[in-house]
Amino acid sequence: MCLIFLSIQNHPKYPLIVAANRDEFYKRKTSPAGFWADHRHILGGRDLEAGGTWLGMTLSGKISMITNYRDLKNLKPQAPSRGELTTNFLSREDPAETYMKKIQESGPRYNGFNFLAGTPDELWYFSNYGNGIQKLNAGLYGLSNHLLDTPWPKVTRGKEMMQPLLQQPEISIPDLFDALSNEHRAPDNQLPETGVSLDRERMLSSMFIKSPDYGSRSSTIILVDKQNHVRFTERVYEPNTGQHSTKEFEFDVVTDGPSLS
Numbered sequence: 001m002c003l004i005f006l007s008i009q010n011h012p013k014y015p016l017i018v019a020a021n022r023d024e025f026y027k028r029k030t031s032p033a034g035f036w037a038d039h040r041h042i043l044g045g046r047d048l049e050a051g052g053t054w055l056g057m058t059l060s061g062k063i064s065m066i067t068n069y070r071d072l073k074n075l076k077p078q079a080p081s082r083g084e085l086t087t088n089f090l091s092r093e094d095p096a097e098t099y100m101k102k103i104q105e106s107g108p109r110y111n112g113f114n115f116l117a118g119t120p121d122e123l124w125y126f127s128n129y130g131n132g133i134q135k136l137n138a139g140l141y142g143l144s145n146h147l148l149d150t151p152w153p154k155v156t157r158g159k160e161m162m163q164p165l166l167q168q169p170e171i172s173i174p175d176l177f178d179a180l181s182n183e184h185r186a187p188d189n190q191l192p193e194t195g196v197s198l199d200r201e202r203m204l205s206s207m208f209i210k211s212p213d214y215g216s217r218s219s220t221i222i223l224v225d226k227q228n229h230v231r232f233t234e235r236v237y238e239p240n241t242g243q244h245s246t247k248e249f250e251f252d253v254v255t256d257g258p259s260l261s
Helices: 081-093 096-109 153-165 174-181 198-204
Strands: 002-007 016-025 032-037 041-049 055-058 062-070 115-119 123-125 139-143 214-224 229-236 242-250
Touching: 002 062, 002 153, 016 055, 016 062, 016 174, 032 229, 032 242, 041 081, 041 153, 055 081, 081 096, 081 115, 096 115, 096 123, 115 139, 139 153, 153 174, 174 214, 174 229
Parallel strands: none
Antiparallel strands: 002 016, 002 139, 016 214, 032 041, 041 055, 055 062, 062 115, 115 123, 214 229, 229 242
């Protein structure tokens, strides 16, 4: 993912709300959200080149998400795929804090990342560019390609748009998708400097990205209510056409769910 908004213990009906965009090169092969053939308890999209995922959830309620930390000057060409961090958490028994401590040790092997993992009751955050493992308190968070809640224009704008939507008694999934599809670009004096050209920095400053070769490939909304009922909705976009398809999955979290296979 390249843009994630999280509402944690901040709504009377939904303890966890996730609204996220995945940005990627159009040519990178991807499968849409579904339950995986080799890990039938995992629901999520999948990167078909490295086998990992940017966002996934299990039937037992584990959830994991990742964004890249943009630092093009210090890329490691031989670094392992960051998508394996999410996949390994979802496919193993380790609780989030224990797993975070493991990847804190191995974090320097990877290119920059922001990692979120846990359950609807307890979410944790770690970045290999940050200052350690953080348990997230109740509130609304925004994350792009810098540290959690860094006030990049798209993060600030997105939180301003999400706030009134997340105060409604019933959450509107179409309204959240509409917010995630906002294409407003920040003025030049508000752009971060991350090692890309000015034109590309402008393009990347919108919540929903379009360009000839790179852009927002999908959006995902996850609602988890107090009865642990999950609605997982993914919208997949055809590059630069305005066409999209939407698929929704619903299930009740089962804490003594199926074996990890």
